[in-house]
Amino acid sequence: MSNYHIKHLEEYYQVYRKSIREPENFWEEVAEEHFMWRKKWDKVLSWDFSKPEVKWFEGAQLNITENCIDRHLTTRGDKTAILFEPNSADEPAQHITYKDLYKRVNKFANVLKAQGITKGDRVCIYLPMIPELAVSVLACARIGAIHSVVFAGFSSSALATRINDSDCKMVITSDGSYRGAKSIDLKGIVDDALEDCPGVESVLVAKRIHSEVVMKEGRDLWLQPLLDEASEDCRAEVMNAEDPLFILYTSGSTGKPKGMVHTTAGYMVYTAYTFKNVFQYREEDIYWCTADVGWITGHSYIVYGPLANGATSVMFEGVPSFPDFGRFWEIVEKHKVTQFYTAPTAIRALAKEGVGYLEKYDLSSVKVLGTVGEPINEEAWHWYDDNVGKKKAPIVDTWWQTETGGIMITPIPFVTPTKPTYATLPFIGIQPALMDENGQEIKGNQVDGRLCIKFPWPSMARTIWGDHQRYKDTYFSAYENKYFTGDGALRDEVGYYRITGRVDDVIIVSGHNLGTAPIEDAINEHPAVSESAIVGFPHDIKGNALYGYVTLKEFGETRDHNNLRKEINQVITEQIGPIAKLDKIQFTAGLPKTRSGKIMRRILRKIASKDTSNLGDTSTLLNPEVVQDIIDNAL
Numbered sequence: 001m002s003n004y005h006i007k008h009l010e011e012y013y014q015v016y017r018k019s020i021r022e023p024e025n026f027w028e029e030v031a032e033e034h035f036m037w038r039k040k041w042d043k044v045l046s047w048d049f050s051k052p053e054v055k056w057f058e059g060a061q062l063n064i065t066e067n068c069i070d071r072h073l074t075t076r077g078d079k080t081a082i083l084f085e086p087n088s089a090d091e092p093a094q095h096i097t098y099k100d101l102y103k104r105v106n107k108f109a110n111v112l113k114a115q116g117i118t119k120g121d122r123v124c125i126y127l128p129m130i131p132e133l134a135v136s137v138l139a140c141a142r143i144g145a146i147h148s149v150v151f152a153g154f155s156s157s158a159l160a161t162r163i164n165d166s167d168c169k170m171v172i173t174s175d176g177s178y179r180g181a182k183s184i185d186l187k188g189i190v191d192d193a194l195e196d197c198p199g200v201e202s203v204l205v206a207k208r209i210h211s212e213v214v215m216k217e218g219r220d221l222w223l224q225p226l227l228d229e230a231s232e233d234c235r236a237e238v239m240n241a242e243d244p245l246f247i248l249y250t251s252g253s254t255g256k257p258k259g260m261v262h263t264t265a266g267y268m269v270y271t272a273y274t275f276k277n278v279f280q281y282r283e284e285d286i287y288w289c290t291a292d293v294g295w296i297t298g299h300s301y302i303v304y305g306p307l308a309n310g311a312t313s314v315m316f317e318g319v320p321s322f323p324d325f326g327r328f329w330e331i332v333e334k335h336k337v338t339q340f341y342t343a344p345t346a347i348r349a350l351a352k353e354g355v356g357y358l359e360k361y362d363l364s365s366v367k368v369l370g371t372v373g374e375p376i377n378e379e380a381w382h383w384y385d386d387n388v389g390k391k392k393a394p395i396v397d398t399w400w401q402t403e404t405g406g407i408m409i410t411p412i413p414f415v416t417p418t419k420p421t422y423a424t425l426p427f428i429g430i431q432p433a434l435m436d437e438n439g440q441e442i443k444g445n446q447v448d449g450r451l452c453i454k455f456p457w458p459s460m461a462r463t464i465w466g467d468h469q470r471y472k473d474t475y476f477s478a479y480e481n482k483y484f485t486g487d488g489a490l491r492d493e494v495g496y497y498r499i500t501g502r503v504d505d506v507i508i509v510s511g512h513n514l515g516t517a518p519i520e521d522a523i524n525e526h527p528a529v530s531e532s533a534i535v536g537f538p539h540d541i542k543g544n545a546l547y548g549y550v551t552l553k554e555f556g557e558t559r560d561h562n563n564l565r566k567e568i569n570q571v572i573t574e575q576i577g578p579i580a581k582l583d584k585i586q587f588t589a590g591l592p593k594t595r596s597g598k599i600m601r602r603i604l605r606k607i608a609s610k611d612t613s614n615l616g617d618t619s620t621l622l623n624p625e626v627v628q629d630i631i632d633n634a635l
């Protein structure tokens with residue numbers, strides 16, 4: 001069938017038009033031909049964005065792990081599924097074949113069952129980028145348990161919030177993790193978190209750094225001895241198409257993280273189909289996505305999408321700067337990586353170190369480059385194109401979100417002519433719309449507006465765990481009958497999209513999605529703080545960095561300000577994690593507010609970006625006098 005692998009631009013337009021005219025027929029064909037179903041669907045799609053309710057492939061039965069593992073055993077049993085590259089360049093890489101993966105996932109699944117985990121139970125996974133992370137994700141899916149992976153850079157309190165929000169019965173972790181030259185006490189973080197998590201019955205602990213950890217009697221178990229005892233066979237649970245596969249948290253405009261719920265069949269079909277086309281994946285390829293499995297990029301494009309295609313997916317434990325800034329390129333050369341997918345923040349950090357690190361390695365295996373997570377600036381785009389791709393490897397600038405499950409706007413390499421900083425065209429089946437302030441769709445080209453999606457796609461999140469109303473309010477209420485992304489975008493003269501950034505209270509720092517509210521809540525916990533407001537400002541490497549405006553209580557004013565800054569960042573690190581630390585903290589007498597008491601972030605954003613030429617009319621503020629004071633003392 002031709003529509004699984006798009007080969008040229010006319011074909012893209014042809015397939016795109018079909019996917020829009022007859023979405024049910026289109027996705028049915030994709031689902032028919034490329035997956036293993038226990039039972040086929042009764043209905044391809046039913047949807048109502050006003051509820052909102054979306055169901056794909058209703059009535060179908062399947063297990064995603066049979067699609068990601070079992071069905072490859074006869075043809076690709078000895079092919080590497082996961083190529084694990086450790087933190088230390090001296091430790092050998094591990095080639096985990098499809099046969100190995102089958103055994104490891106089944107053993108792990110049997111351990112979960114023996115610990116009382118059954119279909120529908122939530123299991124929290126808090127692991128570094130080691131094979132057990134991918135294996136435990138798949139083991140949950142094998143038995144129908146819902147995995148909730150929490151990025152292992154989150155603090156104990158952020159972990160506890162996520163465990164409790166979805167009532168996880170079990171936590172899977174490791175003694176610790178390696179991160180460059182450092183090691184991190186993950187088990188200690190889990191122990192702290194579990195002080196506040198009464199629902200957790202057991203903790204499975206993988207050994208990675210062989211540190212001394214406290215094992216709590218009756219709760220904590222070493223993983224390896226259980227795996228050693230477990231059988232290599234585990235029947236895959238038969239799942240319904242719309243059964244939840246996983247929960248993944250993302251930050252929102254209130255303090256509480258949103259547990260996005262992804263379901264089984266549609267997620268599988270869309271991540272597999274996008275993986276194959278967006279990376280023009282071929283059987284012999286060695287594909288590497290540098291994200292962490294703790295984010296959606298890792299779920300969809302390290303684990304599920306690649307494995308559903310029988311691909312070899314590189315999983316890297318370490319960081320780009322260890323032992324030096326050549327590490328990524330050393331790995332590309334060593335494993336002859338063909339597709340390399342990373343974030344603009346990593347590109348900028350590496351570009352800053354110069355091309356010397358790059359020139360030492362042979363990067364000629366690279367065919368396709370990808371970027372994701374935030375808008376890529378022109379300079380970084382060209383650096384990537386010139387030095388990594390040598391102008392021969394097309395760059396796919398892929399726009400998507402935790403909520404969308406898969407890539408939404410992207411070039412198709414060798415098919416879509418690329419344009420720096422543009423995510424270019426909607427992927428097959430995706431119907432974007434740009435909206436104006438009055439809720440009207442802006443038609444035509446050379447326009448900009450708020451980015452919405454008009455029609456369901458198979459991998460969209462179905463709800464927020466435990467809070468469907470919030471799902472509706474956040475994504476389906478701003479514009480009638482449309483999914484609102486929270487991003488602004490422009491459409492150029494040929495219909496290419498460029499994502500211009502968030503239009504809500506989310507700030508993307510180093511590709512991490514951070515809500516202002518949770519950070520402000522954390523800062524306000526400091527006893528000397530009365531109020532705070534966080535905004536983003538442009539940063540050479542991180543894309544955006546955080547600028548905090550903080551007003552102090554009377555006694556706080558007498559404290560040493562530099563010490564206070566440290567303490568505030570300490571509270572943030574404890575409550576959320578080091579990724580949310582502020583680059584600048586300005587103490588102010590007050591925050592500019594509207595008469596209804598809403599903080600005017602627009603003004604604060606301009607001051608933080610050193611752009612005070614056009615602050616607009618500030619006279620209608622409740623407290624216009626604070627503005628000049630903030631400008632005078634800006635950092």
Ligand code: WT7
Binds near residue numbers: 403
């Ligand atoms: C937000 C989603 C899904 C991958 C990781 C991030 C921004 C993502 C791009 C891109 C411009 C991008 C958007 C989006 N974003 N990719 N190629 N160009 N912006 O997932 O944490 O859910 O964040 O990341 O603002 O809404 P996420």
